[in-house]
Amino acid sequence: MPKTKLAASEKESVLVPETMKSAYLQRPLEVSVEEERVPNVTGKEVLVKLMAVGVCGSDIHYFAHGRIGKRYVQYPHVQGHECAGIVVSIGEKVTKFKVGDRVAVEPGVACMNCEWCKEGRYNLCPDVQFLSTPPVKGAFVQYLRHPEDFLFPIPDSLSYEHATLAEPLSVSIHAVKRGGLTPGSTVAITGMGPVGLMTVIAAKAFGAKEIIVSDIEPLRLETARKFGATKIFNAANEDLNAAIEEITSGLGVDMIIETSGNAKVLQSSIESAKRGGSVVVIGFPAIEEVPLNITLMLQKEIDLFSVYRYTNTYPLAISLLDTIGSKIKPIITDKYPLEDIQEAMNQAHTNRSGSLKVMVYPNHLQD
Known part of the structure; x- marks a missing residue:
């Protein structure tokens, strides 16, 4: 690969290739690795050599189905x-970073001018440019151009692969904050995919005294226990509502957080929440309209919170991950170089029982 010397500052420079490898989804279930030019950076832009990229559930939806809701992939x-x-x-106006800095990338670049951005709810910005959300291209590339305001330093004690988890952990932090979780609360979390597991960590960090979780996969339940779940239930053969009733002496949980996207689980969550409790919804159901028992919600005065991405969560997420250290390792079950992206996506798509977080390494495979 030919290389060009790019100026980074008056005192620093680095050799960067003229071209890079990028993984392109060509059609449903088919990815190929292509060669393209490394982007130039100007102004407040930063060029990041990506060392690790996690495969998210939304990536799998686009990979397999070509759409999520009304968003369609443009191949x-x-x-x-x-x-x-x-x-x-770095661009000539960058002030927060220098060459050699280790960073986590917040993928959603908001306009910072609309009413939602000015209110601090930039996750709702109608003009947000979110990596990998069509038509915005994502991070399965060797080099990524990104604004400095959406990059965050990571300590040397935090690996690149663990730093990628700041993104799903941010969703979970936003969820427990939206629901108003307070120390001493009893929380139930349904669905132990990566976001559900991150929600266990967030609930524990915010002081939940009881964290009840459910899933149908033993690997996910055991990982949840390692992360701090106090009680685990296999939804394939155990009644979560009955278990919650017994654990809480019939009162119900202070908060139930639904991450699985299962419509029936969302419907039953109304029964599991205590009077005056809250239901927090993270997972997208497969169907757009899910009937809920509004009468029961009214009688119990239950608060319903929806969660869409996050705002101002990255510094806390990075700090939590650094504090947890090597204990977070069990969530990363599969590792692939970018050249094997097809196999990585297939694994994430088909091996729910054996895989949690599939990690892709654009530049080299870490130990």
């Missing part, structure tokens, strides 16, 4: 948005 498309790497070049 060919680059996926991936959970990422971290090292700064290799």
Whole structure:
């Protein structure tokens, strides 16, 4: 690969290739690795050499079905948005970073001018450019151009692959904050995919005294226990509502957080919440309209919160991950170089019982 010397500052420079490898989704279930030019950076842009990218559930939806809701893939498309790497070049107006800095990438770049951005709810910005959400290209690339305001430093003690988890953990932090979780609360979390597991960590960090979780996969339930779940239930053969009733002496939980996207689980969550409790919804159901027992919600005065991405969560997420350290390792079950992206996506798509977080390494495979 030919290389060009790019100026980073008056005192620093780094050799960056002229071209890079990028993984393109060509059609449903088919990804290919292509060669393209490394982007130049100007102004407040930063060029990040990506060292790790996690495969997210939304990536799998686009990979397999070509759409989520009303968002359709425009082929060919680059996926991936959970990422971290090292700064290799900076624009002339960048003030927060220098070459060599290790960073986590917040994937959603908001306009910061609309009413939602000005209110601090930039996750609702109608003009947000979110990595991998069509038509915005994502992070399954070797080098990513990104604004400095949406990059966050990571300590040397935090690996790149663990730093990528700041993205799903941010969703979970936003969820427990939206629901108003307070120390001493009893929380139930349904669905132990990566976001559900991150929600266990967030609930524990915010002081939940009882964390009840459910899933149908033993691997996911055991990982949840390692992360701090106090009680685990296999929804394939155990009645979660009955278990919650017994654990709480018939009162119900203070908060139930639904991450699975299962419509029936969402419907039953109304029964599991205590009077005056809250239901927090993260998972997208397969169907757009899910009937809920509004009468029961009214009688119990239950608060219903929906969660869409996050705002101002990355510094806390990075701090939590650094504090947890190696204990977070069990969530990363599969590792692939970018060249094997097809196999990585297939694994994430088909091996729910054996895989949690599939990690892709655009530049080299870490130990």
